[in-house]
Amino acid sequence: MPDDQIALRLRGLTKRFGAMTAVDRLDLDVPRGSFFGLVGPNGAGKTTTLSMATGLLRPDAGSAHVLGTDVWADPVAAKARIGVLPDGLRLFDRLTGLQLVTYAGLLRGMERGLVAQRVRELLAALGLTEAQDKLVIDYSAGMTKKITLACALVHAPRLLVLDEPFEAVDPVSARTIRGILEDFAANGGTVVLSSHVMDLVERICSHVAIIAGGQVRAVGTVDEVRGGMSLDDRFLDLVGGSTDVEGLAWLRTSSD
Amino acid sequence: MVAHLLRLKLHLLRNGLRRSPAALIGMVLGVLYGGGIVVAVVSGLIALRFAPDAELARALVVVGGSATVAGWALLPVVLFGIDPTLDPARFATFSVRERTLALGLALGALVGLPGVATVVVVLATVFTGSRTPVAALVALLGGVLGLASCVLVSRIVAGASSAVLATRRGRDVAGVGGLLVLLSLGPVAGLVNDGGITVAGLKTLGRVLAWTPLGWAWAASGDVVAGDWGVAGIRLLLAAALCLVLFAVWERLLVAVLRNPHSTAASGSGGARRGLGLFARLPGTPMGAIAARAGTYWLRDPRFNFPAIMTTLLPAGLLFPGMAGSHLALAAMPLVSAYLIGWGQHNDVGYDSTAFWLHVASGVDGVADRVGRLFPSAVLALVCVPGYAVLGPLVGGSWALLPASLGAGIGLALSGFAVACVTSAVKQYAVPVPGESPFSSRPGSVGVTFAVQTVCGGAVVVLSLPVLVLAGLAFFGWHWAGWAALVVGPVVGVLAFVAGVRLGASLFGRRQADLLQDLVSMA
Structure with missing residues (x-):
């Protein structure tokens, strides 16, 4: 693939935590305009990879390029093009929803009038206008994901990197989020998301990479990767691990 | 069991x-x-x-x-x-x-x-x-x-x-x-x-x-x-x-x-809030936004407003020996106030906890982050340091010591801010996470806390040593030293502050991801 067709290019990305190698010389190319799913078992290195790709975690080795800009050599230029939704990190949740998204916009150096207009539109699109004056700490899990997404979108990024955007989200909010993401991708933006819900990735993503043990095991369009099977089966095939439950007879109440 | x-x-x-x-x-x-x-x-x-x-x-x-x-x-x-x-x-x-x-x-x-x-x-x-x-x-x-x-x-x-x-x-x-x-x-x-x-x-x-x-x-x-x-x-x-x-x-x-x-479990609800609050009143720049965020937290979060009240009132304890006739105690009030406020900011990033990722992901400029954070404490210092400096003579202290104590207070506050700009980009210790009691502590962190606090305290004192010496001379009767302190305190303080912001900003630029990793490992 030519360089200008790549939204996110990872080369030899490596991260060790003590004796444990979380990400091991990982290579990945995310084509522009794709809706890219990253799937893998717990502890596969998805969050670590995405953190290194977005400038939140310094890699031990390797590089990450966003639309041709090196994230770790020119972080300011690279970060201006990325919108991030991290998983498991806090928000400034003593602010109201309105204040938080405004804060995210102003931090990006945007002009106040533009921020106000975009925040209004984002909150309306995500159905949060009613709750804009509530503290974010009082939001439900779904609302929290949506307000974080608004923070990631407010500066009109070219690449969206979302870590588990659908976790703990109710079906209605999930539909809203999905609509916004599909619209974003259809208009030339690139979405990278991690998930461990195979069904969802199969339905909404154009491309997928399966990660296990800190390395890419399979990558390509969804059809290429699943090769005639369901993504779920293909995943278990690649990642391995027995699915048969042995023992635990005492849990079966009928054995009484 | x-x-x-x-x-x-x-x-x-x-x-x-x-x-x-x-x-x-x-x-x-x-x-x-x-x-x-x-x-x-x-x-x-x-x-x-x-x-x-x-x-x-x-x-x-x-x-x-x-x-x-x-x-x-x-x-x-x-x-x-x-x-x-x-x-x-x-x-x-x-x-x-x-x-x-x-x-x-x-x-x-x-x-x-x-x-x-x-x-x-x-x-x-x-x-x-x-x-x-x-x-x-x-x-x-x-x-x-x-x-x-x-x-x-x-x-x-x-x-x-x-x-x-x-x-x-x-x-x-x-x-x-x-x-x-x-x-x-x-x-x-x-x-x-x-x-x-x-x-x-x-x-x-x-x-x-x-x-x-x-x-x-x-x-x-x-x-x-x-x-x-x-x-x-x-x-x-x-x-x-x-x-x-x-x-x-x-x-x-x-x-x-x-x-x-x-x-x-502390609950953080209650009270109707409308609109943007401080965000509408401070400049619409990254620095202004960070200042507004910090100010909002000082008002809303017990982890900030509780220590802020304590810091404000603590120097008043010196009124007792002061009323009993100790000029030193009265003259020291603005110094204690300035030291507590300035030095108190050295762990500010630690209080963000992992929400700090928003700053890292936005590629915030180091100067904006360093200076913006100091806004609420600077307001507090602007009120408290001159306030205590004048209060001392009003309740019986010596007016002759006013220039010395005011100058030393300004110097101490600015040195404290300078040190805070650097340390909060280098090493943060674990503090209560948002929602926890302001009085809780993290297991196994007392030592780090103690070490960072001691180093910061020492640095503040060293930076303000010139003005402290002058203030000391003024106390022992050299009147010219008091006026010299009033000049030297702000001047050396501003120099230290500018240097601190520069150094802190460049460290922040290089170390923000490592700082976030530190915060993640503490959460």
């Missing part, structure tokens, strides 16, 4: 140390620092065994013992924060008998440096009391009872304060209570200043305390030495009864927490 709980506490302690070398270094420092004090106290207690004046020995043991009990009750709240590892609410889902849990958690409080130090000191009091074999036995009994009341009191205070602080009203009450405690330190300091501690005074204090719950357990052995067998018996009985009562209170508190575990 009790053994399980003790082992749990040991594991928590060990894992906390294993997690970072900094915690280990902190622990070593703590052992050296606390160990020195313990060695001094123990040798003093051993020497007291051979002191000719048995009455004095008794008075010292009683006063020291009472202070220990009071310290166990107050210090965790005021200084170190409450260790939440054995927070009773965390055991709500386990089916453990409540009495067993109460016993285990109380004993668990002894595992750790303060517990070990207290046990050693209590053992030394047994030696002090060993003038006769029976007295030694009574001292041992009294020591055990005294130790038990230390631990129980600290558990009760910790449990009750976290429940009380969960409500806004409770926080206000606690703030006033804390203020009263601080203000009462003033007269005590005044007493010490006047050379008010005499042998006779100590003996009287000992006799009084011996009849209060603080002193019962520690006084019994001395009674035996003096031959008052009946009194000794009564005091031991009273001490034992106190322990039973304390245990009952602790158990009831525990039961209340276990049956309604959410009562201790």
